[in-house]
Amino acid sequence: MKKSFRDFLADLDGAGELRRIKRAVDLRDVSALVNQSPQAMFFEELKDYPGWRLAGGLIGTRKRLALAMGCAEKDVAARFEQGLGRLIEPVMVEAAPCQQVVRMGADVDLAAIPYPLMHLFDGGPYLSGTFVTSKDPEFGRNAGSYRLMYRTPNETGIDLVSPSDMRFYYQRQLDRGRPLEIAVAMGVHPYEMLAASYKAPIDMDEYTVAGSLHGAPVPIVKCKTVDLEVPADAELVLEGELLPIGWTADEGPFGEFSQISGDVKWNPIFRVKCITHRIDPIFYFLQMPWENDWLAAPVTEAAGLRALRNASVQPVAIRAPVGSCGYWTLIASIKKRPGEGKNALLALLSVSEVKLAIVTDEDIDIYNPDDLDWALTFRVQADRDTIIVQGARGKHIDPSIKAWELGKGGLPTTAKLGIDATIPEGVPKQLYKRIQYYGKGRVKLEDYL
Numbered sequence: 001m002k003k004s005f006r007d008f009l010a011d012l013d014g015a016g017e018l019r020r021i022k023r024a025v026d027l028r029d030v031s032a033l034v035n036q037s038p039q040a041m042f043f044e045e046l047k048d049y050p051g052w053r054l055a056g057g058l059i060g061t062r063k064r065l066a067l068a069m070g071c072a073e074k075d076v077a078a079r080f081e082q083g084l085g086r087l088i089e090p091v092m093v094e095a096a097p098c099q100q101v102v103r104m105g106a107d108v109d110l111a112a113i114p115y116p117l118m119h120l121f122d123g124g125p126y127l128s129g130t131f132v133t134s135k136d137p138e139f140g141r142n143a144g145s146y147r148l149m150y151r152t153p154n155e156t157g158i159d160l161v162s163p164s165d166m167r168f169y170y171q172r173q174l175d176r177g178r179p180l181e182i183a184v185a186m187g188v189h190p191y192e193m194l195a196a197s198y199k200a201p202i203d204m205d206e207y208t209v210a211g212s213l214h215g216a217p218v219p220i221v222k223c224k225t226v227d228l229e230v231p232a233d234a235e236l237v238l239e240g241e242l243l244p245i246g247w248t249a250d251e252g253p254f255g256e257f258s259q260i261s262g263d264v265k266w267n268p269i270f271r272v273k274c275i276t277h278r279i280d281p282i283f284y285f286l287q288m289p290w291e292n293d294w295l296a297a298p299v300t301e302a303a304g305l306r307a308l309r310n311a312s313v314q315p316v317a318i319r320a321p322v323g324s325c326g327y328w329t330l331i332a333s334i335k336k337r338p339g340e341g342k343n344a345l346l347a348l349l350s351v352s353e354v355k356l357a358i359v360t361d362e363d364i365d366i367y368n369p370d371d372l373d374w375a376l377t378f379r380v381q382a383d384r385d386t387i388i389v390q391g392a393r394g395k396h397i398d399p400s401i402k403a404w405e406l407g408k409g410g411l412p413t414t415a416k417l418g419i420d421a422t423i424p425e426g427v428p429k430q431l432y433k434r435i436q437y438y439g440k441g442r443v444k445l446e447d448y449l
């Protein structure tokens, strides 16, 4: 059965991963509280926002991501990859929980939604955990996740700077002098969020990816004021259009997924025509950068697995560490045949944002930093086992590429580094025989306690 946002909260609760706060919370305290909690948080009462509850920091660890995906922590990439295999079309429903309350026209008031200020230098409160849908007459339905900065009771900013399908759809409407209709759903299951963050081919409907991950169709409902559909079990939906003004409105700063406090950007404006929500809505406070980065990790890892297999290399494990935001580094262990350490590096470095790739043999536990260090220390000669690729596509957000030197509209490039930490060809495996403690397995500590 397809799970909802509320089912995920129940799963977190069941695993002891959700801390419930009964005392009414001031919205201004939410960000710091979520940041201090080792568990995800659920606020049962919000000061000044009767009827609303708030959940935050839900996918803040690999453990909670794995819980959302119903698999072991090491299997999230394979699980996501499996989801791309057998797509399941969504199913249309007539009545939906997300439309139990409908507010249109003069009743539209974004200030009535409890979204907290997240970071110290943010340009305003942001909606961060969004599933945004749009349509193009030629390429069809699209979904992505985009942040929205509060501007006025019926307008938000949107970060539409980076190349994306929705940016392309918007540009096509802009060329005709028309707005682009969008619908923003919040409080959806992490599978919908993963499908939205996946860079799907432009004509692929992300709802089918979410359906595949669930193993059941996503129920969708027609919007009230725009020609779009949204997940029926969402908590909150904003319907409206991106005004055909191009990249002219100031938006930001915002604490970015790069774990850096960002800069002001120039972006379009989203005008909200209609707000719908459940009768007892839960606001989703997606804590940047951690939840964004954990959502990115399995997508990058799955891309790495595919690249390795396409290069005829057999992967054993793969990891996109959250320290590099789930995008910039891939570490993989492989069953190596001669030369495949280098082939694997070439494959991993082909994944879009990846600028550091490390490959080890299968005996290395890539989740254990000490084991990885050991491989880097004793299996690598820097002049022989590293690859540097210059002038590959980069991302503005990385300060080390000095994108500001390119001027407005310039697209940055980056260097990429690969480190082959597999046992070098010609070095006998015997030389890596690990120490074993005498009596291990036979002698039990418990017997002496």
Ligand SMILES: Cc1cc2nc3c(=O)[nH]c(=O)nc-3n(C[C@H](O)[C@H](O)[C@H](O)COP(=O)(O)O)c2cc1C
Pocket: 128, 129, 130, 142, 143, 144, 145, 146, 147, 148, 158, 159, 160, 161, 162, 163, 164, 165, 166, 167, 193, 196, 197, 198, 199, 200, 286, 291, 292, 295, 296
């Ligand atoms: C929580 C979260 C927030 C995101 N916010 C933005 C954003 O504000 N702007 C952006 O361009 N991409 C953002 N992304 C990345 C896009 O969602 C991602 O590139 C997606 O594939 C875009 O979808 P599309 O190309 O189908 O439109 C975000 C991703 C996540 C997980």
